[in-house]
Amino acid sequence: MALYSPLTSETNEIRLLVLLPDEFDAQVRCELYHDELAPGLAFTALSYTWRDAKIRKAITVNEVSLDVTTNLHDALQHMRDSDESRTLWIDAVCINQEDEKERGAQILRMRDIFSLATGVEIWLGKEEDEFDAKAMLLVQKLSKMVSGTERALLRAVNRLFEQPWWTRVWVIQEALLAWQDRAVVRRGELCADWLDF
Incomplete structure (x- = not known):
């Protein structure tokens, strides 16, 4: 069974991935479908790094096994909800990586995809130790502590x-x-x- 069917360029079509709900340690199961990229289309775009592309884990997409990088697998596990599905755009899955023509065309559209996304999640990776959690909490705490003038200072630091x-x-x-x-x-x-x- 083929996982990818061609995108229709005339309708500004993209693929979206539905991450199905389940428990954290369960097999990652998804559904892939086509939709028109237009304002109002509800999806979250994932920004992440592939890391080592040779080390892979399997997920299930439309009942077909697909190997993805472990970093993406980890992201999907952490982003998955136990009760509700999530609609995502993820380059490694939503673009047919075997089709060079499609890949080139879709990469050129990433600016539109990210700007029209209703949300963007940036995945930095799994927590490596207790300090990762403390660092994230510190960022949240600092953000809440700063007033208007201090926000200008944070922009200067940025x-x-x-x-x-x-x-x-x-x-x-x-x-x-x-x-x-x-x-x-x-x-x-x-x-x-x-x-x-």
């Missing part, structure tokens, strides 16, 4: 992390190769200890 330096491939290695207590971050006349970052 601008610091949008600087091109953070996107270079070698930055982490350069920073880690330095003696951590000797490294500083400079912005204009001001310096802050690397360890503060």
Whole structure:
């Protein structure tokens, strides 16, 4: 049984994945269907990284077994509700990865898909230890603590992390190769200890 049928380009069609409800440890079961991408279409787009594409786990889509990366499998497990289905758009499943022409066309539409989504969830991965949960709670706590003027300060901090330096491939290695207590971050006349970052 073929999982994918061709998308109709004339109707601005995309595939959506219905994540069926179940318990956390149960097999991930989904249904895939076509719909027209238009304002008002209710779905959540998932932003995540594939990570190691060679390590895979099976999910069931329209009664067909489909291997996905373990990172995506973990995301689906954590996003699944025990009582209600969820409608999602996920590149690895909603785009036929074996069809190069479709894949190229759908990748060009990702801007529209994410801007028309009724929600976007960013998956950073499973919690690795108790500090991950504490870090997420700290972010929520800081967000609630800040007033209007402090929000401007948070936006300024965000601008610091949008600087091109953070996107270079070698930055982490350069920073880690330095003696951590000797490294500083400079912005204009001001310096802050690397360890503060």
